[in-house]
Amino acid sequence: GSLLWAQDLRKVYGPTPALDGASFSVRAGEVVAVMGPSGSGKSTLLHCLAGIISPDSGSIGYGGQDLATMSDARRSALRRSEFGFVFQFGQLVPELTCTENVALPLRLAGVGRKEAQRAALEWMARLEVAEVGDKRPGEVSGGQGQRVAVARALVTSPRVIFADEPTGALDSLNGERVMQLLTDASRETDAAVVLVTHEARVAAYSDREIVVRDGKVRDMAGTV
Ligand code: ADP
Numbered sequence: 001g002s003l004l005w006a007q008d009l010r011k012v013y014g015p016t017p018a019l020d021g022a023s024f025s026v027r028a029g030e031v032v033a034v035m036g037p038s039g040s041g042k043s044t045l046l047h048c049l050a051g052i053i054s055p056d057s058g059s060i061g062y063g064g065q066d067l068a069t070m071s072d073a074r075r076s077a078l079r080r081s082e083f084g085f086v087f088q089f090g091q092l093v094p095e096l097t098c099t100e101n102v103a104l105p106l107r108l109a110g111v112g113r114k115e116a117q118r119a120a121l122e123w124m125a126r127l128e129v130a131e132v133g134d135k136r137p138g139e140v141s142g143g144q145g146q147r148v149a150v151a152r153a154l155v156t157s158p159r160v161i162f163a164d165e166p167t168g169a170l171d172s173l174n175g176e177r178v179m180q181l182l183t184d185a186s187r188e189t190d191a192a193v194v195l196v197t198h199e200a201r202v203a204a205y206s207d208r209e210i211v212v213r214d215g216k217v218r219d220m221a222g223t224v
């Protein structure tokens, strides 16, 4: 069955709804690409699924729990422990070294310094950025920085990885490396990936593509 699903989400900001009856589901280990034109509601869908914003109506289920009606505190706790995030611009903390950036989610979860550092180094090696561990984000290339951001998203062993245009700021070679490493990691850890992209060559790394148009979802395989 699904690990994370949403049914009939509606979210209105202005005169036209950002989400207008959107449904979605993803299984453990599955990579779903969310495609569609700019302004169609992709980011709003991702933010609802991730519990960052609440839909006006509709239901969101995660492992038998109802995200839509859960308290903010519980939703934040769930987000920190079960979800990982990668954005277009890595959003690394500029004052910290790359290793400290990757270790940060574990430190915030209460993991000791030594253990967090060990796990960070392991993930950086897997993302092929061990050599930039002592540098600050401003001193590494865009591709390296984004792989550090992916390592940071994976270090807590999330069950769901939300990636919003993760390759948007990269050239195609670096973009493909990031996608290969991200999807390899998802396969190894059985993490689901919700990947927002408008690039077909990025979506090609997914198991399934859906298209959002005018706040509604069309599943390319048929029904949602
Ligand atoms: P399958 O094994 O066929 O994938 P799922 O359990 O994943 O079945 O659910 C299929 C669809 O039903 C999901 O995409 C989701 O939208 C919806 N769904 C799943 N669980 C619930 C629920 N508890 N309440 C309402 N809809 C649900």
Ligand code: ADP
Pocket: 013, 014, 017, 018, 036, 037, 038, 039, 040, 041, 042, 043, 044, 045
């Ligand atoms: P996409 O990610 O597909 O580009 P978005 O989900 O960002 O689309 O936006 C969908 C619609 O909702 C757009 O019309 C956008 O202007 C609007 N929207 C999104 N977020 C906000 C917000 N915080 N305030 C007002 N309007 C918003």
